[in-house]
Amino acid sequence: MKKYQIILLAAIAVGFSSCKPEFDDEIASGTYTAGEADFSRYVAVGNSLTSGYMDGTMYRSGQQYSFPNLLSKQFSVVGGGEFTQPSYADDVNDVGGLLLGGNVIAQTRMIINMSTGGPQNIVGTPTIQVGQLQAKAFNNMGVPGAKSFHLLAPGYGNLAGVATGQSNPYFVRMATSPSTTVMTDAMSMNPTFFTNWIGSNDVLAYALSGGTGVNQQGNLNPATYGGNDITDPNVFAQVYSTITNGLTANGAKGVVATIPYVTSIPHFTTVPYNPLTPEALGGAAVVGQLNELVGKLKGALTYLGAGDRVELFSTTGSNPLLIKDETLPNLSNQLTAIFAQDPQFGPLAPILGQIYGQARHAKSDDLFVLGTSSVIGTNASSPLLQNIPAQFLPMFNKMGVTFPLEDKYTLIPQEQENIRVATDVFNNTIRTVAASKGLAVADMNAILSQLVSGIRVADGQIYTADYFKGLGNMNVVLFSLDGVHPNPRGYAFVSNEIIQVINKHYKSNIPLLVPGNYPGVTIKATN
Amino acid sequence: MNRNKLMAISLLTLMSSSVFAGGYRISMQGQRQLAMGHTGVAVIGQNAESIFFNPANGTFLKNKWSFSAGVTALTSDVKFQNKTYNWKNETSNTGTPVYFYGNYQVNDRFSVGLAIYTPYGSAVEWDQDWQGSHLVNNIDLKSYFIQPTFSYKITDEVSLGVGLIYVNGGVKFNRNLTRNMTDDSGMNRSDVTVDAQGVHSFGYNLGLTAKLDDYVTFGVNYRSQIDMKAKGGNATFHDMPTFAQSTYKDGKFDATMPLPAELTVGFSYQINKQWLAAIDYNYTFWSAYESLVIEFENPNIPTSVNPRNYKNSSTIRAGVQYAPTEKFSARIGGYYDVSPVQDGYFAPETPRNDALAGTLGFTYNVTPRLGVDFSATVLHFKETDNSYDYFMEDGNPVSFGGTYRSGAYSLGLGLSYNF
Numbered sequence: 001m002k003k004y005q006i007i008l009l010a011a012i013a014v015g016f017s018s019c020k021p022e023f024d025d026e027i028a029s030g031t032y033t034a035g036e037a038d039f040s041r042y043v044a045v046g047n048s049l050t051s052g053y054m055d056g057t058m059y060r061s062g063q064q065y066s067f068p069n070l071l072s073k074q075f076s077v078v079g080g081g082e083f084t085q086p087s088y089a090d091d092v093n094d095v096g097g098l099l100l101g102g103n104v105i106a107q108t109r110m111i112i113n114m115s116t117g118g119p120q121n122i123v124g125t126p127t128i129q130v131g132q133l134q135a136k137a138f139n140n141m142g143v144p145g146a147k148s149f150h151l152l153a154p155g156y157g158n159l160a161g162v163a164t165g166q167s168n169p170y171f172v173r174m175a176t177s178p179s180t181t182v183m184t185d186a187m188s189m190n191p192t193f194f195t196n197w198i199g200s201n202d203v204l205a206y207a208l209s210g211g212t213g214v215n216q217q218g219n220l221n222p223a224t225y226g227g228n229d230i231t232d233p234n235v236f237a238q239v240y241s242t243i244t245n246g247l248t249a250n251g252a253k254g255v256v257a258t259i260p261y262v263t264s265i266p267h268f269t270t271v272p273y274n275p276l277t278p279e280a281l282g283g284a285a286v287v288g289q290l291n292e293l294v295g296k297l298k299g300a301l302t303y304l305g306a307g308d309r310v311e312l313f314s315t316t317g318s319n320p321l322l323i324k325d326e327t328l329p330n331l332s333n334q335l336t337a338i339f340a341q342d343p344q345f346g347p348l349a350p351i352l353g354q355i356y357g358q359a360r361h362a363k364s365d366d367l368f369v370l371g372t373s374s375v376i377g378t379n380a381s382s383p384l385l386q387n388i389p390a391q392f393l394p395m396f397n398k399m400g401v402t403f404p405l406e407d408k409y410t411l412i413p414q415e416q417e418n419i420r421v422a423t424d425v426f427n428n429t430i431r432t433v434a435a436s437k438g439l440a441v442a443d444m445n446a447i448l449s450q451l452v453s454g455i456r457v458a459d460g461q462i463y464t465a466d467y468f469k470g471l472g473n474m475n476v477v478l479f480s481l482d483g484v485h486p487n488p489r490g491y492a493f494v495s496n497e498i499i500q501v502i503n504k505h506y507k508s509n510i511p512l513l514v515p516g517n518y519p520g521v522t523i524k525a526t527n
Numbered sequence: 528m529n530r531n532k533l534m535a536i537s538l539l540t541l542m543s544s545s546v547f548a549g550g551y552r553i554s555m556q557g558q559r560q561l562a563m564g565h566t567g568v569a570v571i572g573q574n575a576e577s578i579f580f581n582p583a584n585g586t587f588l589k590n591k592w593s594f595s596a597g598v599t600a601l602t603s604d605v606k607f608q609n610k611t612y613n614w615k616n617e618t619s620n621t622g623t624p625v626y627f628y629g630n631y632q633v634n635d636r637f638s639v640g641l642a643i644y645t646p647y648g649s650a651v652e653w654d655q656d657w658q659g660s661h662l663v664n665n666i667d668l669k670s671y672f673i674q675p676t677f678s679y680k681i682t683d684e685v686s687l688g689v690g691l692i693y694v695n696g697g698v699k700f701n702r703n704l705t706r707n708m709t710d711d712s713g714m715n716r717s718d719v720t721v722d723a724q725g726v727h728s729f730g731y732n733l734g735l736t737a738k739l740d741d742y743v744t745f746g747v748n749y750r751s752q753i754d755m756k757a758k759g760g761n762a763t764f765h766d767m768p769t770f771a772q773s774t775y776k777d778g779k780f781d782a783t784m785p786l787p788a789e790l791t792v793g794f795s796y797q798i799n800k801q802w803l804a805a806i807d808y809n810y811t812f813w814s815a816y817e818s819l820v821i822e823f824e825n826p827n828i829p830t831s832v833n834p835r836n837y838k839n840s841s842t843i844r845a846g847v848q849y850a851p852t853e854k855f856s857a858r859i860g861g862y863y864d865v866s867p868v869q870d871g872y873f874a875p876e877t878p879r880n881d882a883l884a885g886t887l888g889f890t891y892n893v894t895p896r897l898g899v900d901f902s903a904t905v906l907h908f909k910e911t912d913n914s915y916d917y918f919m920e921d922g923n924p925v926s927f928g929g930t931y932r933s934g935a936y937s938l939g940l941g942l943s944y945n946f
Contacts, residue, residue: 020934021605021606021910021934022606023930023932025930031613074613077613458611459925459926460916460923460926461920472921475705475706475921476921476923511611511612513612516706516707517706518707519707523770524711525769525770525772
């Protein structure tokens with residue numbers, strides 16, 4: 001009897017000790033590998049896309065989702081060290097924005113206000129002081145607003161220059177001295193691995209301004225550039241080489257990223273060229289009244305051989321916005337002469353000539369900046385309208401309907417072409433310089449272009465470059481509410497693309513992220 | 528390990544049924560038969576457990592009165608990993624299926640019995656907000672079956688049996704609402720608990736036992752499908768962002784979960800006075816479990832449809848018993864249980880794959896009437912790379928998966944009293 005029990009209990013003991021499940025190929029210390037790279041001191045160089053900027057500002061809770069910060073967490077399993085970012089502890093209300101000497105110089109972050117359904121700046125007072133100098137180099141050296149040549153510009157972190165636009169408020173808060181450069185501070189971190197995603201602002205600023213800046217091709221002195229200008233390709237190439245030489249001087253490896261076509265981001269793709277439905281215009285009666293004006297304008301333009309600039313409003317279809325196209329021959333004088341003979345409009349002829357001299361209806365190849373949606377149909381406040389008697393004013397002052405949208409709202413094909421050409425040249429430079437140093441290239445331009453039609457990720461979810469449309473796409477939207485920068489989920493998506501490039505180029509094995517597990521845009525019940 | 532310790536283990540964890548075989552079925556309905564691989568449809572002349580395995584067995588019991596009762600301490604470990612994302616997780620859950628059987632032979636031909644047992648249940652508790660939390664954080668499914676049985680010998684060799692089943696059960700289930708929703712602070716994930724208790728339903732159980740000769744017995748048993756319909760369960764939402772609170776209000780829900788029909792056929796072979804062998808083939812009609820549909824009373828909350836698409840599955844069981852003396856008998860057995868879960872439907876609420884079980888046990892008769900039954904089992908589950916591909920997010924199905932591996936073991940203690 002005893003013998004049986006002992007045998008039985010021994011068998012049970014053996015059985016139980018072996019039934020804790022184990023995997024054939026269990027995740028262990030050797031599962032993930034750094035490959036040919038050394039992630040012990042990772043430094044990220046770039047602009048707002050690197051800093052973790054989103055929803056139109058830097059803010060405390062958003063910054064933790066910067067792609068370099070997300071990457072650093074993945075690097076930590078393959079020898080990555082500590083990763084520091086500039087402090088936003090002074091953003092006590094988590095609303096972002098900027099204060100310079102008590103004045104608000106940057107607005108709070110954007111949120112969706114469900115009671116109105118649209119994006120708004122969150123109500124609150126910024127507490128982030130430009131003058132709060134940290135005087136410290138960080139692993140994340142992304143500086144919102146920086147163009148390529150800014151990374152090499154002494155004084156870009158000088159507090160005294162913020163008011164005059166000579167320096168950058170975000171870099172001021174970080175810079176180790178007023179005279180240092182972004183690159184100097186970055187190199188003081190002695191990186192073994194880097195990411196460099198710079199260059200977007202060299203063309204994006206022009207695009208965001210609606211193409212109001214100047215294409216500086218041929219001007220080799222960036223000190224003379226305006227904020228909204230396109231950088232000269234030779235300046236870009238020279239600056240980019242200098243930055244890359246600096247980053248790789250001590251043998252560091254890294255990833256450089258290409259510049260996306262701005263035409264693939266929701267800031268420029270969300271507002272359609274023809275949002276004016278008959279209902280939006282106020283119904284068939286209003287359309288009829290509008291067509292009295294448009295009809296006369298079209299008649300005059302037809303007489304001048306430019307009748308295709310405008311079309312009568314349709315009472316059934318969606319109508320295009322009215323824009324000012326500075327590339328068109330200015331017909332102000334001719335229109336003034338024709339309108340002068342009109343019994344109704346005669347007295348206003350000189351003004352109408354001015355308003356409609358370069359007006360045309362938008363076409364499908366015109367792009368509009370995101371902010372256009374909030375001005376369409378509102379009353380224009382232009383000096384041109386000052387002398388129109390009040391009773392006639394409503395006939396001519398509706399933005400995008402009867403009053404042409406100014407240049408800053410639109411990217412006409414010529415401006416898009418300037419952007420495309422510059423982006424291609426810059427990206428060629430990036431690829432060429434990267435190849436010369438054996439660096440990995442994350443082709444964010446190609447990825448974003450694919451994203452426009454949709455990218456299916458490993459878990460089956462399909463992501464697009466769409467803007468927030470409502471609760472129906474709240475779980476798949478990748479862009480923040482500024483329409484330019486990713487949201488946390490989007491930065492996780494970006495991080496994955498970079499990890500895949502690293503894994504391939506440096507024969508590493510770094511685990512990926514799941515974008516779907518990251519937050520999207522902030523939705524509030526009320527603001 | 529002595530008996531007191533075994534009792535202590537059982538009592539410590541006396542709470543609910545737990546994970547075991549394929550799906551949410553737990554095959555632990557009697558220590559003696561469990562030790563023989565949970566065979567029993569054609570095993571006669573043992574103790575009152577027999578009426579669970581086949582209601583027709585009641586008339587073939589040796590004594591006028593037969594009772595047995597028992598409890599099993601069952602521990603199940605599930606391990607999960609996903610190398611793509613460096614995900615690792617595991618959960619260990621303990622449960623205690625119980626049983627009580629009593630049989631009274633009214634006369635030579637007719638006997639009546641009562642069976643109380645817990646054949647379905649699942650308790651899985653992952654870390655709150657773990658990687659698969661949008662599918663399940665934790666689930667606790669319990670059911671108690673109460674079954675009066677009647678068996679009648681139509682000849683000396685052939686008996687028919689019927690059982691009427693009353694089921695009372697409950698389920699409590701928690702998962703996160705989406706893969707990323709949090710409250711306004713951004714710190715707490717939004718989750719929902721659905722809780723339905725006291726759900727009851729009826730079913731039946733039919734059996735036939737035939738002694739083919741002095742050595743070989745044949746048995747067949749059919750258990751009907753029982754649909755557990757929860758009406759007016761409570762759904763409670765936690766840590767919802769303010770903008771969603773007007774929609775996702777706590778309220779009632781309805782849901783149905785099937786307990787599938789089963790058909791078992793088997794033979795036993797009394798090799799000689801000391802040796803008995805048994806083999807069962809069990810077919811479970813799991814395809815009844817197409818999807819878990821949760822309909823909320825609040826019309827603003829969309830109906831939650833969770834495809835399961837189980838397939839019918841088989842289990843093959845075998846065991847032997849060695850009874851050298853009147854005082855002592857020992858048993859050993861095993862079974863192979865094919866999982867009803869199909870590829871792409873592998874949900875972490877029942878994270879189990881095909882299982883191979885080894886069982887053993889013994890009985891010590893303290894007196895001629897009173898026997899103490901022990902059983903021990905070890906379940907080895909195949910490692911599986913699998914996923915659940917039907918979580919809907921903004922109109923698209925999203926997959927969650929990785930490598931799963933389960934292991935389970937149990938210790939059981941039972942008492943038999945016959946006179």
